[in-house]
Amino acid sequence: MTRPVARRRSLLFAPAAILAAPRLAHAAWPERPVRIVVAFPPGSSTDVVARALAQKLGEQTGQAFVVENRGGAGGNIGAQAVRGSADGQTLLMHSTAIAVNPTLYRNAVYALDDFATVAVVATAPNAFFVHPSVPARTLPELIAHIRAHPGIAYAHSGTGTTPHLGAELLFNTLAGVRATPVAFGPAQAATAVVANQAPIGSTSLPPALPLIREGRVRGIAVAGAQRDPTLPDLPTVAEQGFPGFEASTWFGLFAPARMPAEALDRLLAEVPRAMAAPDLVARLAAQSLTDPGLTGEPAATFVRREAARWAEVVRSSGATAE
CATH class of the missing domain: 3.40.190.10 (Periplasmic binding protein-like II)
Known part of the structure; x- marks a missing residue:
């Protein structure tokens, strides 16, 4: 494995000790507005979560977090727009589909290790x-x-x-x-x-x-x-009549794999703080959205499990997409 590829994968699958410990010396990030690309249209649950989180992150950091909707192709358009970003100021808000699409689409436009999992912020x-x-x-x-x-x-x-x-x-x-x-x-x-x-x-x-x-x-x-x-x-x-049946939708915040480490560290500190704010908790609860409390490596592990789970459903159902 080449050094760049190894680094890219380490961001998604890094040990919890690395991801969980913010380096406060880099707390200056963000120095300019941050763009959160939402992989679904305005009014979607993904959009609702992104806008609520963006507002709170802006209040905490003193910098604007700007939501941009890039819906289409089951979320692939938004994911593709973010995956190669190297500006350190671009994030992705996606749903469970981010874990499903690499199996569902015959010509997948991304792999999970193109992204660093920041947090799974809400589920419904x-x-x-x-x-x-x-x-x-x-x-x-x-x-x-x-x-x-x-x-x-x-x-x-x-x-x-x-x-x-x-x-x-x-x-x-x-x-x-x-x-x-x-x-x-x-x-x-x-x-x-x-x-x-x-x-x-x-x-x-x-x-x-x-x-x-x-x-x-x-x-x-x-x-x-x-x-x-x-x-x-x-x-x-x-x-x-269907014991054990469960199907939920979760919403996650992701960064491109080349996101600077100091930015990821700051996000790993700020996102849980934002999600714990009582006004945000109440705002999401009113819409049947709850925070599972997953950041860093636990969040990445959850996403990998979901990818494996829904891949089995894709295969058993015969569902495909172009």
Whole structure:
């Protein structure tokens, strides 16, 4: 392995002792505005998390953190825009799709070791919901409805996202019914169900939450390990006949592998501080987003595990993308 490649990989897989200990002598970073590229459009959960975190990081460091949306291709466009950056001022906010896409896309535009994992900053359960015209009110009733209408469309948050792969696993593999995935942006998938462009929706919970509360769509199930406190009456997938089923969406902050060490050190100190701020915790909790508390090597280990987990779903479901 050449020296540059070895260094690049060390940033993603570096020992926890190295990543966890900020070198305060370099606390001057950032000396100019920092750009956070969001791999999904405005209004997505990834965007919501990025903007909340950017505001808090700006307050803490006295420097602007500017959000730039570069959505498209399941998050690949944003990732590709950041992977080769060497300016020390560019970060990436991505979802679970960053770990899925290298397996899902036949011609992947990046590898995980093109990035240093700074933190997994938030997670949210996925949710299944329907247009009010769909008669189903429970998951077994929805599966029966799909069986009676084979090929019925469901809107999801984008190819390779866990709302897409989780629905494929639930409907086509576990339940043995055939539903047709239709990709939208995360927020757009929820509104597509409101407009009945697709009668079924599968997204992370945040974009669907206000629509369920307003009765514009009907919640069927959450896919977390337990019921979500924002919708305590909505049962989980596991409670409705699929024990052990869980599909959530997480959101992570990443840096290009060539990010200077002093910048990474400062981020590893500032991001947990920002995420622990009571106003930010409350702001995210109101949208069913919680901080798992993963930074540095623990975060990188989590991302690797997720990549392996969803690679199995990609292979078993036969899902692919160009």
